[in-house]
Amino acid sequence: MKSGANMALLIDFGSTYTKLRAVDLMAGAIVATGQGPSTVTTDITVGMQAALDDLSAHMGGLPDFRHRLASSSAAGGLRMVTVGLVKELTAEAARQAALGAGARLVGSYAYRLTKADLEEIVALAPDVLLLSGGTDGGNSEVILHNARLLADSPLNCPVVAAGNRAAADEIRGLFEAAGKPLSVAGNVMPAFQELDIDPAREAIRQIFIDRIVHAKGIDRAAEMFDAVLMPTPAAVMAGAKLLSEGTMANPGLGPLVVIDIGGATTDVHSIAAGEPTSEAVVQYGLPEPHDKRTVEGDLGMRHNARAIVETAGLKQIATDAGVSESAVEGWLADIEANVEILPGDAQREAIDRAMARAAITIAMKRHAGSVRIVQTATGPVTVQQGKDLTRVAVLIGTGGALAHAADPAGILLAALGDDSDRTSLRPRAPAMHVDRDYLLYAVGLLAGVEPDAAFAMAMNGIGITGGENEQRDTG
């Protein structure tokens, strides 16, 4: 047994693997990693024990860890449904809150729920439902209508009410009468065009800790960890935020973007204000969260490979890979027959690379804001919608397609904007890094208890040498 007084164990219960990272808190560095299968659907302790055995083999025995913290995306992740009033306003604010909390959105609804909507929601059986609608003192009729329907429905998942304050008491009464779990949080849009998603985010996280961890059977391994703190995507975001903002002792890297390209989805996180870089630009639409996460459910290297090719165009993928279109079709067929498949030869690696590049371009474009020119009687005006990320200082890529690639930088470059498309406000010239060892979740978990060690671990592990914060003024 080693002395573990200065060691932390960071666990991720993923959908495929149980991942472990052992960190030396003094050195701020990863000491060893371990991996086991994901066995949440049967008995989580089996995969966890296998991962611990693997880690122990690498470390020559397990120390007595000071912290043992976990995140989880197993058993389908944190499956959420959001409900709001106007699609582009409170319904969108609710979506942003759920995504920011690390949820996997399985349904989003606006206006009055219909019977068909309700049936759909019941069939989706979400882990948590977020109910919003109305600014404070604004419309309360629709959120009350929806609350009444939900309270009377067979749905029994915890509900977070984060809408019009004026309706909160009545909603609480409805759920109490129905004997259903409800948390009330601050309104996601307290005043018109004012976004305040942190209270809802925190309420969701609390439900995750208090109830979902148990509901998913993760607490069967409770003796092997201290706490499951958050869903994995929320841990990645917390890691990104720490790197961007720094600690008391370490200045942060400034505005930052993380792209996580997975087998089923591509996630993009931005930690940046994204305000217009020119005063002449008029901003339009709902203000966006400073810490923003988007999930592209149609862009995944294995489960959604065909969707990537269809969105980007078969011809473009074939051209970028330098192969024939039939070769791309052939590889897609093989992937669909077996999503665990590995390329195995140079041609298939080239197609995978082209698909990853396409997914990254599309995901980044959808995440970043855009500008358009509106002709007015007084001349042209530039209107910006969404975040301006052109001056982001750091871009970090992660996920299998980057971690295992021969030239990850060549793939990551596809995220950047250039003069050929001036309407897209994608990062232009950030410093680029690849999180090959999937450390960001561990950084995010550790950030709450040992921020300086977490920061050092990220800098060392991701190979960031500093000097990136020249452009941080836009943050």
Add this chain to the structure above:
Amino acid sequence: MSLVATGPARGRKLVTGVIGADTHIVGNRILSMALEEAGFEVIALGALTPSEDFVKAAIETAADAIMVSSLYGQGELDCRGFRDMCIEAGLEDILIYVGGNLVVGKQDWTDVERRFIEMGFDRAFPPNTRTDDVVAKLNADFAARAASGGIAK
């Protein structure tokens, strides 16, 4: 002494903004400030506001009236179907006002006003309208609606 909101008009919620590809914000801002001063709650959308955004804002905030400004002569085009859009959105009875330089050229105001009333606006205001006139009309219209049982608070 400026006019203030009285009786049923007090504390009513008004959405203001400049409709269409119109950047003229000054008059609208003065109106918004005056209305706030008079005791209304104002949700100011500012310049370059698409017509549907007035409606969306009114739904979310449960507004009592929408005040549309148009200064660049395209008002008639931009405001076409505005009442229908409110009806579609479930805001059948919301009070809607329009004002500014609504049309190009020298046209007879009574004719212009008639056209906007026919479009479903409750009131139309010509250039050089004083903010007090708007407050007076709001007081009268909210009082009339309260008397007829049309609105409740």
